[in-house]
Amino acid sequence: MASAGSGSGSRSEKVRVWDLPTRLFHWLLVGLFAFMWYSGGASDELMHWHMRAGYTLLALLIFRVLWGLWGSRHSRFVSFVAPPRRVWGYARAVLARRVTPASGHNPLGGWMVLVLLASLLTQTVTGLFSSDDISIDGPLNNTVSSSTAGWLTSVHHLNFDLLLILAGVHIAAVLAHRVLGEPLTLAMITGRKRAAAGDTDEPFAPLWRALLLALAAGAAVWLLVS
Numbered sequence: 001m002a003s004a005g006s007g008s009g010s011r012s013e014k015v016r017v018w019d020l021p022t023r024l025f026h027w028l029l030v031g032l033f034a035f036m037w038y039s040g041g042a043s044d045e046l047m048h049w050h051m052r053a054g055y056t057l058l059a060l061l062i063f064r065v066l067w068g069l070w071g072s073r074h075s076r077f078v079s080f081v082a083p084p085r086r087v088w089g090y091a092r093a094v095l096a097r098r099v100t101p102a103s104g105h106n107p108l109g110g111w112m113v114l115v116l117l118a119s120l121l122t123q124t125v126t127g128l129f130s131s132d133d134i135s136i137d138g139p140l141n142n143t144v145s146s147s148t149a150g151w152l153t154s155v156h157h158l159n160f161d162l163l164l165i166l167a168g169v170h171i172a173a174v175l176a177h178r179v180l181g182e183p184l185t186l187a188m189i190t191g192r193k194r195a196a197a198g199d200t201d202e203p204f205a206p207l208w209r210a211l212l213l214a215l216a217a218g219a220a221v222w223l224l225v226s
């Protein structure tokens with residue numbers, strides 16, 4: 001919440017920006033991504049956990065897409081996917097070191113979030129069809145021809161390298177904002193961020209809705225892989 005009694009933000013106040021589901025999504029994603037990196041291509045035992053954790057990650061990503069449609073304001077795609085002209089204007093402000101704090105994701109960051117989500121979804125979906133050609137097959141590997149499975153396995157490998165680059169750029173951008181005086185990581189932990197101009201301390205979407213969407217995402221993955 002903002003300071004007691006205030007309905008709209010001023011530069012010194014903090015307002016609610018990231019709801020609990022979005023924060024949980026992010027930090028679970030970071031943990032699972034690290035585990036996927038560690039377990040990918042490791043022993044058979046670890047590869048079984050690679051796949052189980054992969055199902056969880058896929059459900060998490062589906063949840064985030066649903067939350068992007070029906071979640072709290074700052075978590076919705078419509079609120080952070082900016083038109084090219086605003087992205088260009090923001091990029092020029094960054095180059096001139098005139099960055100103004102954004103309410104949620106900034107115009108450039110919003111597109112980065114979309115690219116990260118698309119690449120993570122590509123990684124999890126191709127994983128379902130991948131095979132090491134020895135003992136480990138994704139659950140949908142036998143639903144496609146072996147040449148298609150081989151191609152999807154190559155995408156699983158190549159896209160992982162892309163993901164590492166994207167994650168590196170993402171973390172570097174978060175650090176750069178810190179250097180420029182906008183601490184973003186704390187906001188992703190507490191949910192509260194220094195108010196940008198005109199920011200209001202709005203209520204978040206109800207948690208039962210997040211729970212319902214998470215259940216739907218989990219059920220979709222379960223139906224897909226069982």
Ligand code: HEM
Nearest residue numbers: 022026030033104105106109113116117167174184185188
């Ligand atoms: C420890 C390292 C990391 C830190 C400190 C960090 C920090 C952050 C912060 C501060 C934001 C919000 C940015 C904003 O205010 O616009 C964010 C968003 C995001 N980060 Fe990270 N991040 C880390 C690692 C990762 C990794 C490894 C991934 C994926 C491979 C990732 C994916 C995302 C995504 C998808 C969002 C958008 C969240 C949403 O709206 O749901 N992050 N991160």
Ligand code: HEM
Nearest residue numbers: 036040041051054123124127128130131132136137138160
């Ligand atoms: C973001 C999620 C994921 C990441 C970051 C990831 C990462 C990786 C990495 C780094 C490898 C090793 C590649 C190599 O040996 O060069 C790998 C292999 C593999 N992954 Fe994933 N993976 C993810 C999701 C999944 C999912 C959801 C499944 C299936 C349920 C899966 C199934 C496999 C299989 C079967 C292999 C073995 C392919 C081979 O050895 O050629 N992965 N993954």
